[in-house]
Amino acid sequence: MTTDTAPAKPAKRASAISPTRSEDYAEWYQQVIKEADLAENSPVRGCMVIRPWGYGLWENIQHVLDRMFKDTGHQNAYFPLFIPLSFFEKEAEHVEGFAKECAVVTHRRLEAKPGGGLMPAAELEEPLIVRPTSETIIGASFAKWIRSYRDLPVLINQWANVVRWEMRTRLFLRTSEFLWQEGHTAHATAEEAHAETMRMLDIYEHFAHEYMAIPVIKGEKCSWERFPGAVNTYSIEAMMQDRRALQAGTSHFLGQNFARASGIRFQTKEGGEELAWTTSWGVSTRLIGALIMAHSDDDGLVLPPRLAPRHVVILPIYRNDTDRERVLQYCRRLSEELRGQPFGDGRIEVETDDRDIRGGEKAWYHVKRGVPLRVEVGPRDLDAGVVSVSRRDRPAGERRAVPHAEFVAGVVGVLSEMQRGLYERALAFRSANTREIADRDEFQAWYGAPDEGREAHGGFALSPFADDPAVADALAPLKVTVRCLPLAQTPRPARCLFTGRPTDRWAIFAKAY
């Protein structure tokens, strides 16, 4: 242990997140984001500013997913931000689903207003919708590109911003503008398109487990939770620390609905003409909200090491210029030794923070930003050949003196262990807060009343389910929704808790974001 100089043990009370999770989970979430400099509200209603630390996370998410998409044969392309109203109207369910939240461009210039200021001028002949999703505009290109079965499959992905006007917004979770990727593919047969839908769902699951360290349940959405215009929608559902569900990604089998709307036809091997079968699938900056809520604690952000923009921060400690020179030189060497090492999909990223601020304040700065490892180096550590290591997955005040060489040789192992630990903790939490419930009273108690010391609701329920809108009506007063019908289930005959209808499929129910 170092016994050095600056007050390196963070002064708990002053600097942790206020309120705590148990005091006010929603406000805790906002404060974690604020204290970690991840994002902030902008002057534009419902639109956020993603700050460099938050954007660095998004870049890492992009980097990993982009590689997975390319490894499975997809290519990136870019399609217009605007969709003519007439295109959007082509698929009836689709337009119905998005009409209430469309930003509409109606003019193409500004003119002086009598009395000062400016006003919109030069009205467009046809209003343009700012894309909420791009099935219809990409469909127009597919219709041009695809002539014959030889042109199929077409496997496209787009990284883009989209706009869905939201009245109540929350950073990352629900914003009017958000960043996402949207995959769009066209195939010759229903089977191929369905296989693609499932393949991309598998990729999302893999990404959630291996990179986000979040266990997810893969399943099919019930009829009223489907993407507008889809035949089937599948999702991955995660549990947050307040036991609510968060839909972290979706993959849609669109059948021939959008092919019909856009005229995506192809000549078959036999010389006939058929409509193509299409899919779409996407994840968004919402994943960052999921990360925050799945792992962070009352000290601030906790990041899974495989997605952290920085893995190690080195904190030099010294009192005078002589020490300063020695310590900084040592830090440079340490940094070089760490930086080269491969980890995850890239390399260990190291920062040395030599700003002239109090040691405690500095340590808290990095705790709250979720940097996985903090390494303090003072003159005595140097003499003893050790470094003082603090792990973000342990209490903020805990430090361990580790011999220099051991730390350097073991750093990838420690980060991997932390990654695994986060996943296991999240999985254990979900297991502890999921219950199989085949009885309506028990279901009601699980959500409607305090249960075994838990506040407000119990978490996930796995219950028999019949796909009938009456279920949605019965759930509404409880503010509970059907999350998905897990793919990993064997038929077990039972009765739907809400309609009494016999069924052999079970669904995950939860309060949700």
Added chain:
Amino acid sequence: MTTDTAPAKPAKRASAISPTRSEDYAEWYQQVIKEADLAENSPVRGCMVIRPWGYGLWENIQHVLDRMFKDTGHQNAYFPLFIPLSFFEKEAEHVEGFAKECAVVTHRRLEAKPGGGLMPAAELEEPLIVRPTSETIIGASFAKWIRSYRDLPVLINQWANVVRWEMRTRLFLRTSEFLWQEGHTAHATAEEAHAETMRMLDIYEHFAHEYMAIPVIKGEKCSWERFPGAVNTYSIEAMMQDRRALQAGTSHFLGQNFARASGIRFQTKEGGEELAWTTSWGVSTRLIGALIMAHSDDDGLVLPPRLAPRHVVILPIYRNDTDRERVLQYCRRLSEELRGQPFGDGRIEVETDDRDIRGGEKAWYHVKRGVPLRVEVGPRDLDAGVVSVSRRDRPAGERRAVPHAEFVAGVVGVLSEMQRGLYERALAFRSANTREIADRDEFQAWYGAPDEGREAHGGFALSPFADDPAVADALAPLKVTVRCLPLAQTPRPARCLFTGRPTDRWAIFAKAY
């Protein structure tokens, strides 16, 4: 030389670009884009679809520039797509400059129209401008982030889409929506901000020379060509094969104009309060237009190898199943040997094209897409231990038999030589089409009439220049513009050709895109 099988020598007449450059340069440009599958017009007026081959180019451009920005201390972030009208109005020259080309969002939903169809509904209290550039919205964040000199400099970059409504559009060169990066920085002193402006201009120059293989002239824009609201604007200017200029990147010293508009103030070391000094700088998908027009020929796209999405395409040739197996196995081995090799900022990218189409057609497909090296492999090549190599910078029918090992060992060298060759050719072309002109009649003849067999205009003129709007008026009938005042010049007293005023600064004049 192979004497194999499929008609591997491309049938010139049938497949080259029509028209040629000399027949109709503008139409040739469109056809090169079409035949290379780079992009296409979309159903949305003025917006383009960037197809995978074009987007792959953009990804490579992004990858290289992003690294350069990060290496110079910049961080990426993301700001809203929409700018409230009132923000936009804060800087008078700025809004004046962009008012005529703004897409304006006025409504936030769609409603059923009496008689069928949909119409915009729920009018916004304040119209939102789709960002044409983000100085004002980013300024609002900077004003929040910056409190003290300790917070400076702030060095931010954003990769984003922007919209500037254009009535006459051309793929990549001028589109209503385009993709770009916009750097935005804030500094404590004018000197630092100016140094940043020049540093980024240098990065753009370096990128143009080393990656795009395009020589550029770094210079300052004259007063009427400045970015609206800037104190100084600098650009890099390139010459296309029709001798017109293309502005390929700009860097702006914004003084305190935007800091004043957005309230970006900081406490100085001495305890006073000052406005920050800001810069902005950007390049866009226009660079792809520059690439096409600088290097391509009458056979189609020519790509500088360091930015090509694929460096080598292997074309297997066989007549029967026995040959097929041997040839494909050999191609796989060759591909593996090439693929691992580092080149430019990444590795050699290889594709094997085993589609069942005619050999000539297949070769032309890759010629027109600008793949730097085509390698044909047939059974006799295999037996002889050679591959048949065609370089995109040589005539389409030219092939050379190269021993397998020599080709694998030399591929990086060949690509580097091709990269250098493209630059040198472009530089020689520019030199041959640039003239120092200090006489108005000569200037007029250079632009106004056929000159030495060249059509329409001579290219760049370097002429004495006084910064007076009368110059713009005099140039208008010639359709010539002031491109920039080159930074690399020593004062040479002369008289401005158009105002007769004495000056010691010279400018580059040209017809321009």
